[in-house]
Amino acid sequence: MNFGIIGCGFIAKKHALAIEKIPSAKLVAVCDRVPETMEYYTETYGAKAYTDSIEMLKNTDLDVICICTPSGLHAPIAEQVAKAKKHIVLEKPIAMTLEETDRIIEAANSNNVKLTIVHPNRFRTAVQVTKKLLDQNLLGKISHANCLVNWNRGQEYYNQAPWRGTKTHDGGVLMNQSIHNVDLLLWFMGKPKEIFSMEATRLRDIEAEDVSTGVIRFESGALANVQASTTVYPKNFEESITIFGEKGTVKIGGANALYFEKLEIEDLNESEINELINRVKDDPWGTPGHQRIIEELIYSIENNLEPSVTGEDGKNALNLVLAFYESAETKSLVSISEKTIKRSLI
Structure with a gap:
């Protein structure tokens, strides 16, 4: 499956490394408002760089998006990703409010995409x-x-x-x-x-x-x-x-x-x-926990099952x-x- 990452700060490297270790996964795109932060991913993985998430989500080759932005931006980006029919790996916490969390879960459900929250411990x-x-x-x-x-x-x-x-x-x-x-x-x-x-x-x-x-x-x-x-x-x-x-x-x-x-x-x-x-x-x-999260999301997509760590799990912790x-x-x-x-x- 082809993966993209939105938000190329520190935690994004863990996602990239996890994707690299999974034979059935490939990092093909990254997105950040600061072009310099994407250079590592374009040079190391050959990923295509975007500065606009909406443009990135038009890429029909993408199957799954890892959202690694500041937590306060999770909800609007996750809704964008779900509407684009891409499955979602969402860094913790799921969101900053329960209202935002419900919007994320509803967007995933209504667009028939899988949502997993990164609780790797x-x-x-x-x-x-x-x-x-x-x-x-x-x-x-x-x-x-x-x-x-x-x-x-x-x-x-x-x-x-x-x-x-x-x-x-x-x-x-x-x-x-x-x-x-x-x-x-x-x-x-x-x-x-x-x-x-x-x-x-x-x-x-x-x-x-x-x-x-x-x-x-x-x-x-x-x-x-x-x-x-x-x-x-x-x-x-x-x-x-x-x-x-x-x-x-x-x-x-x-x-x-x-x-x-x-x-x-x-x-x-x-x-x-x-x-x-x-x-x-x-x-x-x-x-590594990030690798397991992504592996199990892939398995859930292929077998139409719930991911091991669900949106509801993320909501309960929040x-x-x-x-x-x-x-x-x-x-x-x-x-x-x-x-x-x-x-x-x-």
């Missing part, structure tokens, strides 16, 4: 193993969970572009860095019921938050703590998810949530547990982040409801 080896343990109920009834992202993003990171750290186009640490872990928490724990959160902008000169902490109660009754920051000195400190169950404890940790720091399961013997730990040590990243923002702003407990369609941080 689902495909890390430890995450895949943990999901299987949960699906097999080997942890038993879940008591609670911790979800931590304590990273460093210096002021120079936010100064790279005027949209970074803004509420309209980027959001803060929850929307940008921690939304991957929010997605995993939902994947592991199920539907949330209510949220209480506090946030602050402590060290970075940005509009949005650089540190956040909150608590979730899930429909199951389980609780979770969520903490996220970009203020840690001098580099990324921890990205981890810990799940505490009646028959097991699992912690995926390290600076990038790659390894089992704790794996104790009542119904697995020492040999079985060591096999799982070593499997993760031998291949912590697994197939809804939870926006609930955190609403709670912090109103200093109150916020109930999660699928009917809440206008919640926004803006």
Whole structure:
């Protein structure tokens, strides 16, 4: 299948590399308002360069478009792509508001195109193993969970572009860095019921938050703590998810949530547990997440199936982040409801 990329900033290179590794995929076009940013793709992959997305979408050879623009531009571009009957790989977050999200999902559905959201952490080896343990109920009834992202993003990171750290186009640490872990928490724990959160902008000169902490109660009754920051000195400190169950404890940790720091399961013997730990040590990243996202989208197109990470998955993660923002702003407990369609941080 022939791929195009709209938005040629940093994350676009991950998409290009993923496409290059898939035998049935080819990067044939790129689009950006700044011509210089496309030179890498034209020289490395022979992609045709466009400065106008509407002109690019007239290319009948294109099958799939990867949208890698600032988050605040996702909705109008995704609608353009869907109307042009191209399938969509959309970087996280799906959008900045639930209203925009519903427009994206409706555009994909009404134009019969596949939509997948880039939440690649689902495909890390430890995450895949943990999901299987949960699906097999080997942890038993879940008591609670911790979800931590304590990273460093210096002021120079936010100064790279005027949209970074803004509420309209980027959001803060929850929307940008921690939304991957929010997605995993939902994947592991199920539907949330209510949220209480506090946030602050402590060290970075940005509009949005650089540190956040909150608590979730899930429909199951389980609780979770969520903490996220970009203020840690001098580099990324921890990205981890810990799940505490009646028959097991699992912690995926390290600076990038790659390894089992704790794996104790009542119904697995020492040999079985060591096999799982070593499997993760031998291949912590697994197939790169962007590659898996694109491979599974291709499979879903060829077999007319839902992608592994759907637009609804992206909406659920966004809804939870926006609930955190609403709670912090109103200093109150916020109930999660699928009917809440206008919640926004803006």
